[in-house]
Amino acid sequence: MxxxxxxxxxxxxxxxxxxxxxxxxxxxxxxxxxxxxxxxxxxxxxxxxxxxxxxxxxxxxxxxxxxxxxxxxxxxxxxxxxxxxxxxxxxxxxxxxxxxxxxxxxxxxxxxxxxxxxxxxxxxxxxxDLVIVVPLSLPARDLAEFIALAKSRPGELSFGSSGHGASTHTATELFRIAAGIDIQHVPYRGSGGAMNDLIAGNIQMMMIQIAGAVGAVQDRRLRALAVSGPRRHALMPDVPTLAELGFPQATATxxxxxxxxxxxxxxxxxxxxxxxxxxxxxxxxxxxxxxxxxxxxxxxxxxxxxxxxxxxxxxxxxxxxxxxxxx
Structure with a gap:
């Protein structure tokens, strides 16, 4: 069971x-x-x-x-x-x-x-579990800095997803509501295109399954800010959870x-x-x-x-x- x-x-x-x-x-x-x-x-x-x-x-x-x-x-x-x-x-x-x-x-x-x-x-x-990732070019070294940046530029930052209603979309909306930030949704047909645009800096954030981001994080093409599960993940043990960072209501799997x-x-x-x-x-x-x-x-x-x-x-x-x- x-x-x-x-x-x-x-x-x-x-x-x-x-x-x-x-x-x-x-x-x-x-x-x-x-x-x-x-x-x-x-x-x-x-x-x-x-x-x-x-x-x-x-x-x-x-x-x-x-x-x-x-x-x-x-x-x-x-x-x-x-x-x-x-x-x-x-x-x-x-x-x-x-x-x-x-x-x-x-x-x-x-x-x-x-x-x-x-x-x-x-x-x-x-x-x-999912992980919040941002391009290295974005001036946000941790989640607090990302939230502060988004609040200083309401409606200007964007996040990608694998499509309307996908977990990469709705889990980010759950986080956005919890954090009180205004960021724009850019849907893609699958995560691949979104990840390419994220690495290039065309979008500023994505909340994606850890499997889809771990390689880019390890290769230092993306920066991981937080994982969405109730505990840290074995593939990213140094990345804190949303709950650890003050957003337990945004926990999602x-x-x-x-x-x-x-x-x-x-x-x-x-x-x-x-x-x-x-x-x-x-x-x-x-x-x-x-x-x-x-x-x-x-x-x-x-x-x-x-x-x-x-x-x-x-x-x-x-x-x-x-x-x-x-x-």
Whole structure:
């Protein structure tokens, strides 16, 4: 079950729970052809890394390859729609993330699908703390100096994200509200372009998963100011947490979870959950995920259903307070 940081809520779990019912005992489901795992972002980020690690191992255990496809755009909605409209037979998976599953329904005025209605939970995959990074050219050596600079130039500094509603966007809005600063959002189609512009100094800040920034920080192309999790991260042990710096209300963790198309038979979901959990328990997978800055995190489908409801409520409040909308 999910243990890390008590991220599951104990409240009502509908409507996701309607897709997470325990199956009756019967022969294990087996796929009849290769599976697809849709990653709703461009290649190279922590979501993509985690997806490829578990897809390889799940494929070995299922006897059919699990092929990762990157389908970025619209804050993950393009990839999400592919899975929502796929046959409900267990052969199409989604590496769903915080933004797509819990934030997008609150910010997009029109969506062609509903995550709560059109996806079925399979299991959690990972959690990932974020880090606030700035270019070395910015005259801010620590978080206090960055906040002071932003307050002295209201509306002039900008931050990048991997798209409207992504955790790189909403977690920064949570921090912006807590710090009382006015900085402008510049959305990108994935984190890669945002990071390139950040290093070049075209934008002044980004809050990104540690996996996406650790190399640039170690190479002294970016400066890390704070991590978003409740404790310091092993990959950046010298970087303080937001809570240490006086902003416990801005603590945030992004995550990834494997979903499939709603209506998929319960035996297929049970088998997919089993092989996902087995993959996440493998020492090689655990080590490679840790090296990439993400923490393996398993769950049952029912636990994931409850978590998705609680996360939707949390980030819905941030969306309303920050007045985030997308036409």
């Amino acid at each position: 999910i243990h890390r940081r008590c991220i599951l809520a104990a409240g009502a779990v509908l409507p996701f729970a309607a897709q997470a019912q325990a199956p009756q005992a019967q022969a294990p489901w087996q796929p009849t052809r290769p599976l697809r795992m849709i990653v709703p972002f461009v290649a190279g980020g922590s979501t993509d890394v985690a997806a490829r690690l578990v897809a390889d191992q799940m494929g070995e255990k299922l006897g059919q390859p699990v092929i990762v496809e990157n389908r970025g755009g619209s804050g993950g909605n393009i990839g999400g729609e592919m899975v929502a409209r796929a046959p409900a037979d267990g052969h199409t998976l989604l590496m769903g993330v915080t933004g797509l599953l819990s934030t997008n329904p609150h910010i997009y005025r029109t969506m062609s699908f509903s995550p709560a209605r059109d996806f079925a939970p399979v299991g959690m995959c990972y959690t990932s 992004s995550w990834g979870a494997v979903m499939t198309t709603a209506g998929t038979p319960a035996p297929a979901i049970a088998r997919l959950n089993q092989v996902l959990r087995e993959a996440l328990a493998m020492p090689m997978v655990m080590q490679r995920m840790a090296n990439a800055g993400v923490d393996p995190q398993a769950s049952t489908p029912e636990e994931l259903a409850a978590f998705l409801v609680s996360e939707s409520e949390k980030w819905g409040r941030v969306v309303r307070e920050a007045n985030i909308t997308v036409e």
